[in-house]
Amino acid sequence: MPFPTSDMLAAFGTYIRFQSLGKTLAERHPELAHRIEVAETAPLYLKVDLDGKRGVLLAHVRFPYTIMWRLGLTGPGLTAAASVLPLDTSEEALADAVHAHTTAHLTGAPVPSPWRWHENEHSDLTELADLLDAQGVVVRRVAAGNIYSLRDPYYAPELVTPSHRDPHVDATVDGHELRISLKPRLGWVIDLWCSEVDLWTRVDINRSLGRPLSPVPGVPRADLSVAELAKLIGAGHPAWESEDVGSIEDDDSAADPTRPGIGYEELFLTVLGQLGTFGFTDVYEGDAENPLRSTHFHIALHSAQKDLSAPALKALNGEAAAAGDDVLKRLMVITRAGLSKPAAVFADQAKAFVFQLDERTGRLAGLHARAREVLLPRDKPDFQ
Known part of the structure; x- marks a missing residue:
């Protein structure tokens, strides 16, 4: 007797999984036991009958490069949006x-x-x-434990995976598109889509609430209740204080290495504008020797082409600690190079911010987790 192939074993494993799911559903919710149907042959599915014609169907759906769980209605009169869940979702969930x-x-x-x-x-x-x-705000998406969603049509759905993977809510308030994020290190952040220029800007939550400004983007989770945040969002655009939007040329348009970059003064004005939009409220224009200044940050410009190492970053962090008189300064580095992995780990531990500067466009890129969290989204709202 020939040994089963890997495809046969995989198919049998999937069959066992569906049978186990049916058993788990009946055990956890016995009132549905008489409605449960589990397919015995391919295509496999679990179905809960509603009225003899319609049912709630759970099945695998294959997308390019991945397989997901799809949960939705089957039968005539389909109106409800289907859910997609990762393949490793627990049976109980x-x-x-x-x-x-x-x-x-x-x-x-x-x-x-x-x-x-x-x-x-x-x-x-x-x-x-x-x-x-409850306030009448249109919630487009919630991405917390599950970042995946479907884009219609239902008969040929497209899997949507946002590039913005921090937990967030996408919402529309009186025609204004918002992305409200809960970032692991920064806390609450609100980004506002400016359709006139196809760019995002950031809402200053503290200023919008009449609170003292913070030198660092975001509001810690412990400092702002969900109810307060929802009230601010529901108040609408007149209640939101945001920075002016600055346009930066996309990387693709600057790909020509022979194309000259922008001038020194314009370069740092562009950097200054980005930092302000991110939510760094205490960075201002300096002089030719120190083009960026701050009361709360020691801003170091790193022009070497070699990636910053952990010892080099620790030395800069020591300079930052010694630079403040009345205020203990934190480190911010603007570099043309990269960051070693140990240095990236230290930057997060020290609550520093290290950005890589594209000298041809002035665009800043985050080189470690904390710095990446302050960046504006680069993707358009996918419901546009």
Whole structure:
């Protein structure tokens, strides 16, 4: 008897997984047991019957480079948006998601939170989405534990994976598109899409709330409740204080190595404009020797072509600590080079910011996790 092929073993493993899912759903939600159907042959699926014609269907769906779980309605009169969940989602979470959608359709009630936002667990982001929805704000997407979503049409859906992977909520308030992020190191950040110039800018949360300005972008999670944040967003554009938008030429248009870069003065004015838009409220124009100055930051310009090492960055951090008189200064580095991995780890530990400067365009790029968090999104809102 020939040994089973890898494809046969994989198919059998998938079959066992669906059978186990049906059992888990029946055990966790026995009131649905008589409605559960698990396919015995390909294509495999788990279905909960609603009325003999429609059902809630859980199945695998194949996209380029990946396979996902797809959860949605099947049958006539499809109106509800389907959810896509990562393949490694636990059986318990899948069973609870199926139960939530089934119960909603059987009772005629809305799918409850967090499942209505295509999430499996409650979080600050789902709470924010609930509060915004209650104010009439259109919530486009919640990306907390699940960053994936589908773009219609339902018969040939496209998998959407945002380049912005920090937990966030995309919302529309009176025609204005917002991305509200909860960043691991910075806390709450709000970015505003400016359709007139096809660019993002940042809303200064502290200034919008009448609070003292912070020299660092973001508002720590502990310093701002979800309810306060939702109230500010729901107040609309007149309540939001934001920086002017500065246009920077895309990297693709500056790819020609023979193309001259911008001048020295314009270069640092461009850098200064970006830092202000990011939310660094205490960086201002200096002189020819020190073009960027700050009360709270020691700003070092690193012009060597060799990547910054951890010892070199620690030395600069020591200079920053010694530079402040009344205020202990933090380190900010603008470099034309890169950053070694140990240096990137130290930069995050020291709460420093290290940016790489493209001298031809003036664009800043973050070289470690904390610096990358302050950057504006580069992708357009995908519902545009």
